[in-house]
Amino acid sequence: AQSVTQLGSHVSVSEGALVLLRCNYSSSVPPYLFWYVQYPNQGLQLLLKYTSAATLVKGINGFEAEFKKSETSFHLTKPSAHMSDAAEYFCAVRETGTSYGKLTFGQGTILTVHP
């Protein structure tokens, strides 16, 4: 089965600073990878997805992520943090084979943005 590891359960940045949220995956085949954001008491909203096209993926709200096969990583970045970016972020890999369609999520990273 595929798995996802998010390094750092909490990340704190100042407003205007670079945001870097780390995600590593394990997969024996080229994966589909996703980043979701979850605001308090809300469901998950897709930020961006990698589906074997361009390795640098741009998403909503100024976020982007780069797929690095050699490092099995899919880190999420944003050049300049905004207060509204404070939320929990989840990296996910899409299963293949008999579990096709299933998303396996990481543990999540809570992003705090300081004024």
Add this chain to the structure above:
Amino acid sequence: EAGVVQSPRYKIIEKKQPVAFWCNPISGHNTLYWYRQNLGQGPELLIRYENEEAVDDSQLPKDRFSAERLKGVDSTLKIQPAELGDSAVYLCASSLEEAGSSEQYFGPGTRLTVT
């Protein structure tokens, strides 16, 4: 376009009582998912439907959990009897499966507290 609708949003019950959650997916989406999200963790798949058929229920605790998706649209997830460890957020998601990279759209979830 309306998103995934779930009800109720919150539910508090005593252990050993039954509880049911309802989900209405996005119109036209053929695939429906139920996930459980424990506090401080990422969502975990319970069951996946393609139209009316449950194609992946390997993670569903079948001794107390049941689900149905009549007519391939709305779905109900039931727990009977509930245990303290069932306290979690239950998320419903839907997608239109095509080439395998389809986005899953999540509802706001039902937060279950078992006392």
